[in-house]
Amino acid sequence: MSKIHEALAPISWLEGRWSTTDGRGYYPNIPDFTYHEDLEFLCIGQPMYNFLSTSRHPEKQTPMHQERGFLRIKPGTNELSFVVSHNFGLTSLEEGLCETETHQVILETVNLSRISFAKPPFVKKIKRVFKLLSDDQLEATLYMETDTTPMSEHLKAVYKKIQ
Numbered sequence: 494m495s496k497i498h499e500a501l502a503p504i505s506w507l508e509g510r511w512s513t514t515d516g517r518g519y520y521p522n523i524p525d526f527t528y529h530e531d532l533e534f535l536c537i538g539q540p541m542y543n544f545l546s547t548s549r550h551p552e553k554q555t556p557m558h559q560e561r562g563f564l565r566i567k568p569g570t571n572e573l574s575f576v577v578s579h580n581f582g583l584t585s586l587e588e589g590l591c592e593t594e595t596h597q598v599i600l601e602t603v604n605l606s607r608i609s610f611a612k613p614p615f616v617k618k619i620k621r622v623f624k625l626l627s628d629d630q631l632e633a634t635l636y637m638e639t640d641t642t643p644m645s646e647h648l649k650a651v652y653k654k655i656q
């Protein structure tokens with residue numbers, strides 16, 4: 494583990510690189526799918542994690558969804574903000590908190606914006622939960638609402654810590 498900023502103590506368990514052992518996607522109007530994803534939560538001395546998510550097709554190995562962002566903590570609190578840019582032309586500002594007893598991070602969008610030529614349907618809300626299952630096992634669940642579908646689960650993945 495690299496040395497993390499003391500403000501990140503409530504979410505020290507997120508630090509590092511994680512790789513899926515099981516990644517599943519679904520949504521009411523699309524076929525179910527599986528995916529592989531690598532996550533990074535790295536601290537370079539500031540009260541935040543630099544975040545990377547890179548996913549790929551499990552057989553073809555072709556790139557799928559990607560995210561780059563910053564998960565900040567308000568020092569001395571359990572309040573979080575997550576600023577994320579998504580490769581399909583969306584930026585999400587998510588806020589929430591960490592529950593130290595249950596090792597969970599819960600985030601919901603407070604703002605979304607998209608590029609002028611984004612393809613519909615348009616994302617209206619995102620909610621995500623990261624939960625530590627054991628020292629080296631993380632689970633992520635992502636729900637979204639679009640302008641055509643109410644809030645529904647889109648992703649559920651389990652990751653193993655690789656570094």
Ligand code: HEM
Nearest residue numbers: 518520522523526528548549557558614616619637639642
């Ligand atoms: C479809 C958003 C993450 C794979 C979609 C759709 C949206 C969306 C709006 C269209 C749904 C519809 O047609 O009603 C998002 C958002 C994500 C996310 C906001 C993260 C915050 C991912 C990830 C993967 C993924 C990590 C897989 C690696 C897919 C696939 C489809 C899809 C395969 C269906 C095919 C397609 O429309 O391209 N997603 N997605 N998504 N998403 Fe995601």
